[in-house]
Amino acid sequence: MAEQRGRVLLADPRGYCAGVDRAVIAVERALEIHGAPVYVRKQIVHNKHVVATLERKGAVFVEETDEVPEGSVVVFSAHGVSPAVHEQARERQLRTIDATCPLVTKVHMEAKRFARDDYDILLIGHRGHEEVEGTMGEAPAHTQLVDGADDVASVQVRDPDKVVWLSQTTLSVDETLATVDQLKGRFPGLQAPPSDDICYATQNRQQAVKQMAADCDLVVVVGSTNSSNSVRLVEVALEAGARDSHLVDYATEIDEAWLDGVSTVGVTSGASVPEILVSEVLDWLAARGYADVETVVAAEERLVFALPHELKPRRAALAVDTEAATAD
Ligand code: 2E4
Ligand code: SF4
Numbered sequence: 001m002a003e004q005r006g007r008v009l010l011a012d013p014r015g016y017c018a019g020v021d022r023a024v025i026a027v028e029r030a031l032e033i034h035g036a037p038v039y040v041r042k043q044i045v046h047n048k049h050v051v052a053t054l055e056r057k058g059a060v061f062v063e064e065t066d067e068v069p070e071g072s073v074v075v076f077s078a079h080g081v082s083p084a085v086h087e088q089a090r091e092r093q094l095r096t097i098d099a100t101c102p103l104v105t106k107v108h109m110e111a112k113r114f115a116r117d118d119y120d121i122l123l124i125g126h127r128g129h130e131e132v133e134g135t136m137g138e139a140p141a142h143t144q145l146v147d148g149a150d151d152v153a154s155v156q157v158r159d160p161d162k163v164v165w166l167s168q169t170t171l172s173v174d175e176t177l178a179t180v181d182q183l184k185g186r187f188p189g190l191q192a193p194p195s196d197d198i199c200y201a202t203q204n205r206q207q208a209v210k211q212m213a214a215d216c217d218l219v220v221v222v223g224s225t226n227s228s229n230s231v232r233l234v235e236v237a238l239e240a241g242a243r244d245s246h247l248v249d250y251a252t253e254i255d256e257a258w259l260d261g262v263s264t265v266g267v268t269s270g271a272s273v274p275e276i277l278v279s280e281v282l283d284w285l286a287a288r289g290y291a292d293v294e295t296v297v298a299a300e301e302r303l304v305f306a307l308p309h310e311l312k313p314r315r316a317a318l319a320v321d322t323e324a325a326t327a328d
Contacts, residue, residue: 005259005289008282009216011208011268012295017201018303019101020045020272023078024054026099029311030075031058039074041065041081042130044099045272046227048249065089073097079130080104082137097310103169103199104131108138110193114164115139120157122146122190124179125168129228132168148175152182161189167197170229170271172236173206200303201271202229206236208298209268214241216266218258220285221247222277223270230270242266250277251284265290 016024023044030038036058043051043061051061059075065088068074073095076085080100089096100108114121121143125132136143144155146165157163165183167176176198184190196203213219219237223230230247237245245266248254259265265285269278282293306312 002287002289002291004291006217006263006265007292007294008285008290009212009264009266010278010282010293010295011205011212011266012297013201013204013208013299013301014268015222015271015273015275015278017199017271017301018305019078019103019199019201022305022307023099023101024050026097026308026311027054027059027075028057029307030073030097033311034073037072039068039072040077041068041074041085042077042079043226044075044077046079046224046230047270047272047274048224049274049277050272065092065094068092068094071095075099077130078104080108080134082134084137085134095310097308099308100134101169101199102305104134106195107135107166107169107193107197110166110197111135111138111143114166115142118142118162119191120144120159120163122155122157122163122165122183123167124165124171124176126171126228129168131170131228135166135168146179146183149179149182152179152186155183155186157187160187163187163189164191164193166193168228169197169199170202170232171198172232173198173203174236174239200299201301202232204299204301205229205233205268205271208296209233209237209266210240211298212266212296213237213239216242216264217244217262218242218264219245219266219268220254220258220281221245221268221270222249222273222281223247224249224272227270227272230273233268233270237266237268248281251280254281254284256288259288259290266296
């Protein structure tokens with residue numbers, strides 16, 4: 001056994017949220033019902049291991065629906081799609097299964113509603129992220145992207161008393177509040193979303209990291225580099241006082257040098273990360289003298305989402321996409 005070098009603080013909650021669980025099961029269920037190949041537009045969730053595992057089971061990941069043979073089954077990823085993508089799928093007679101997280105759909109509904117009421121919508125989020133592209137697509141003529149503080153100065157609105165901010169679901173809570181404060185400096189009448197757009201899972205994972213960060217010499221976050229919520233956990237850890245923090249997909253990516261002089265290692269994972277990858281990190285650390293694991297609990301999560309309606313038993317036959325048209 002390795003000589004004891006220090007302890008591990010393990011964040012709780014971490015890993016899969018209800019939306020990811022539902023999306024991954026949706027692809028597995030689609031494969032069971034329809035057989036391989038089942039096409040998936042974009043990565044179902046932003047995790048290398050999840051994508052590779054589903055590929056081995058017969059999922060084929062594509063960037064756009066025009067890569068999917070006409071009449072085939074296609075799953076839309078958890079991050080959501082714009083009405084234009086539903087339309088393209090309809091044109092190609094694709095049989096769609098929409099695995100968009102219901103909490104992303106909620107933001108789409110807010111965007112549609114505020115566009116219908118002729119508001120200017122300031123969408124706080126990361127340029128190029130799939131979720132932002134999907135949400136903006138609901139009301140492109142009414143929506144401006146605010147990708148952090150640098151964009152605040154260039155925002156233009158028609159009526160400063162008819163402006164609302166919405167956001168991507170996986171942002172840093174603190175950074176978003178700071179951006180909102182700056183926007184309010186320019187538009188005092190700015191309205192807030194009717195309920196939090198940054199979702200419960202994002203908030204809870206950030207809160208757990210905050211609770212342990214100041215006690216950690218190193219925080220290892222398990223997650224992929226294109227996973228917004230996972231990347232945010234590294235930033236939150238450093239912001240909240242961790243001496244060092246790194247994002248890894250697999251335990252084998254941890255550099256032994258990161259452990260020099262380290263007595264407390266924090267471990268957490270993004271919302272798209274299967275627990276097996278965290279277990280492998282804990283084993284890797286235990287083999288190097290960090291076998292003592294203490295859990296840091298920030299919240300209890302019980303939320304479970306029903307599967308997409310296209311997969312419900314009574315509706316085994318898939319309908320051709322019938323999503324309502326855009327508000328614009
Ligand atoms: C859908 C919405 O958005 P992010 O890059 O964090 O996605 P990821 O797939 O890593 O996490 C799951 C998810 C999916 C989060 N929000
Ligand atoms: Fe849904 Fe939140 Fe999970 Fe994203 S992180 S899939 S919004 S529950």
